[in-house]
Amino acid sequence: MIEMEDITKTYEMGTQQVHALRGVTLTIADGDFVAIVGASGSGKSTLMNIIGCLDQPTDGTYILDEIDVSDMDDNDLARIRNERIGFVFQQFNLLARTVALKQVALPLMYGGVSRSERMDRSRAALESVGLGDRIDHRPDELSGGQQQRVAIARALVTRPSLILADEPTGALDTQSGEEILKLFEQLNQEGITLVVVTHDPEVAARARRQITLRDGLIISDTTRVMEAAV
Numbered sequence: 001m002i003e004m005e006d007i008t009k010t011y012e013m014g015t016q017q018v019h020a021l022r023g024v025t026l027t028i029a030d031g032d033f034v035a036i037v038g039a040s041g042s043g044k045s046t047l048m049n050i051i052g053c054l055d056q057p058t059d060g061t062y063i064l065d066e067i068d069v070s071d072m073d074d075n076d077l078a079r080i081r082n083e084r085i086g087f088v089f090q091q092f093n094l095l096a097r098t099v100a101l102k103q104v105a106l107p108l109m110y111g112g113v114s115r116s117e118r119m120d121r122s123r124a125a126l127e128s129v130g131l132g133d134r135i136d137h138r139p140d141e142l143s144g145g146q147q148q149r150v151a152i153a154r155a156l157v158t159r160p161s162l163i164l165a166d167e168p169t170g171a172l173d174t175q176s177g178e179e180i181l182k183l184f185e186q187l188n189q190e191g192i193t194l195v196v197v198t199h200d201p202e203v204a205a206r207a208r209r210q211i212t213l214r215d216g217l218i219i220s221d222t223t224r225v226m227e228a229a230v
Helices: 044-051 074-084 100-110 115-128 144-156 174-189
Strands: 002-013 016-028 033-037 059-064 085-089 162-166 193-197 209-214 217-223
Touching: 002 044, 016 044, 016 217, 033 044, 033 174, 044 162, 044 193, 074 085, 085 144, 100 115, 100 144, 115 144, 144 162, 144 174, 162 174, 174 193
Parallel strands: 033 193, 033 209, 085 162, 162 193
Antiparallel strands: 002 016, 002 059, 209 217
16 A cells, blocks of 8 residues: 655754654555554655655655656645545644534545545445534534544545544543543454554554654564454
8 A cells, every 4th residue: 555665854943954764765555554653853754745646755766556746736635635535633723613423524525526425425434433413513512532533534534545644642531532542443453554643552552553764764574473363
């Protein structure tokens, strides 16, 4: 699904150059569950933005679903994001006065999907995250965990091949965070590829694979041994 070869990213800060990524080579298979970890300044946010087609590398090659997105213009990147990637952020990014069903439908509206299909797919997405009985609730009528479930449903509604989550439990209490992690595990078992960017070792431990960055380089890439089913 994801193939990165010698990815670099350099920012111009006045007369100085900041090397956020210094040659990252990375492959993520379809159906994997990956956590990207590292301290502030390690490059994990920059890598997330490039994986999510929110930014482009200074150099190197990025292949997503067999499509070279390395040199795409903004319009093509926006199309790739809308069609192939679902985003979940620490802050839920919900509209304050909009009910859950319409929140989830927004990406489909941008994609030109008919109203009846938007509503059907949005209702199904909310049901899949356990909020079938909350479709007419606004954010202020939902708990933090429920709001994040709405955000996850919104990410799922376009039927993306990749879910990219940035600190998805960072704004939640322990119980709500655990519920979201269990939901991620369920979605991954259903075949969705998940990439989670986090500083929380407990969140990272739930992934099958952990990639650690330091100073713009991958310093470790480990895969958890899965327990055999009894």
